[in-house]
Amino acid sequence: MIIDGKKVAFSLLEEIKEKIDKLNKKPGLAVILANDDASSKVYVASKEKHSIALGLKSSVYRFDKSITQGKLISLIHELNENPDINGILVQLPLFEHLDEREILEIINPKKDVDGFHPVNIGRLYSGLKPYAVCCTPKGIIKLLKAYNIEIEGKNALVIGRSNIVGKPVASLLTNENATVTLAHSKTKKLKDYTKKADIIVSATGHPKLITADMVKKGAVVIDVGITRQFDGRLIGDVDFEKVKDVASYITPVPGGVGPMTIACLMENTYELYMLQNKRQN
């Protein structure tokens, strides 16, 4: 069965819009783009479009290479203090001359809509509720739940150890009581692990890394990879056409995890607004 991320994301967006419509003030999301990367520009434009469609106040700050670490730090301090801004997102990667860790760490954890601040990561790892949970990992768990896919007691294999997807999704799956293995580029004999997995989450950006012979019959395959081909088409990490005949559930690329990331970002913005305005609502 093909998991329809667009459909699940659409109903989540509808739910959030209904909640936002009831508020007397618009939640505000600030997005900072400080790199030249073509995909990042597309992602940021999409975040802006969805924010507006949902009735959020969207502020996008686009910078060229002349932006300094100091100027970016001052902007984040301003946004931290601005009561109209509830969520702050710094699109990654940043220009090479900028220090990503320092930038992420000065965001107020209660405005850290991406859940990348060490406080939020730490809360996630220790089983406490983060102020916001990283959007793609959160979207993956929501997709599994939307299709009533059992996680507890299952062998889950996460491939890719990024801070954005691999590590947090491994943590979320652990919190859901899966037995989690985290594989990465240095893992030897990947197939030995994929063959044993009930749930595979692949987030590497290597097209066709996961072939049909690597997947156990009936496994659930979640493809987080996005690679743009020469012809402009997007493809994932999984050999979709062949793996779909072995898997019980599989996400397509595009139209699988991607739409959930955006929907969870919108949900996180709403939730941070509620957290920051507890007494007024």
Ligand code: GUN
């Ligand atoms: N770059 C790739 N994915 C993401 C994401 O989810 N959030 C941010 N801020 N940057 C990204």
